[in-house]
């Protein structure tokens with residue numbers, strides 16, 4: 176398993192109030208290595224919260240989160256940050272590329288402080304290969320403002336992959352795209368999941384995107400149901 180959530184409970188409680196608002200209710204989930212899953216559910220059902228718990232960006236009130244056989248509850252903040260940097264790739268609804276940098280520079284940004292020339296060269300080779308894989312090899316020197324929304328989002332996927340993560344977490348990755356670009360991005364994520372040996376968790380309102388994943392879970396009343 177790449178991810179095992181065991182009996183996760185997460186609630187919010189206003190200060191001074193005894194009432195708890197339960198978002199994740201004794202929820203368990205196992206994601207196999209190489210698997211792709213979609214999490215769907217009504218607005219406010221806790222999808223982003225769940226994604227944040229999986230990525231260790233958010234804590235839960237009880238339960239365990241195991242990643243690749245490692246119990247994350249045993250790690251401190253600094254160790255968690257290292258864990259995220261090494262193992263996870265994030266794709267958001269907006270691409271968050273820096274407008275003043277070229278596409279290639281954006282993708283290689285995490286390697287800017289890198290002093291080891293071999294590591295840098297290898298990252299550059301990976302960046303060029305991945306940019307070719309997503310069909311952007313001709314645009315590597317263009318800036319985000321000179322590219323379409325779909326192209327920027329594909330570049331954001333490459334940025335998420337550049338450090339060879341084990342798991343990609345995507346929160347509404349097609350939410351800002353038109354139908355055709357959304358379709359292309361969904362296919363790209365599936366292709367990457369299958370060919371780059373990376374597991375994939377996608378949170379979305381789009382059933383078109385969800386259906387491309389191997390499993391679809393519906394989050395409702397704090398519980399996950401396999402559709």
Ligand SMILES: Nc1ncnc2c1ncn2[C@@H]1O[C@H](COP(=O)(O)OP(=O)(O)OP(=O)(O)O)[C@@H](O)[C@H]1O
Nearest residue numbers: 187188198216217218219220221222223224225380
């Ligand atoms: N820091 C917080 N304090 C209190 N309540 C919060 C906090 N963060 C989130 N919530 C509540 O938790 C619930 C779940 O939020 P979440 O963003 O996970 O839902 P979602 O399913 O991703 O929604 P959407 O589909 O609209 O993005 C919401 O009702 C939200 O208001």
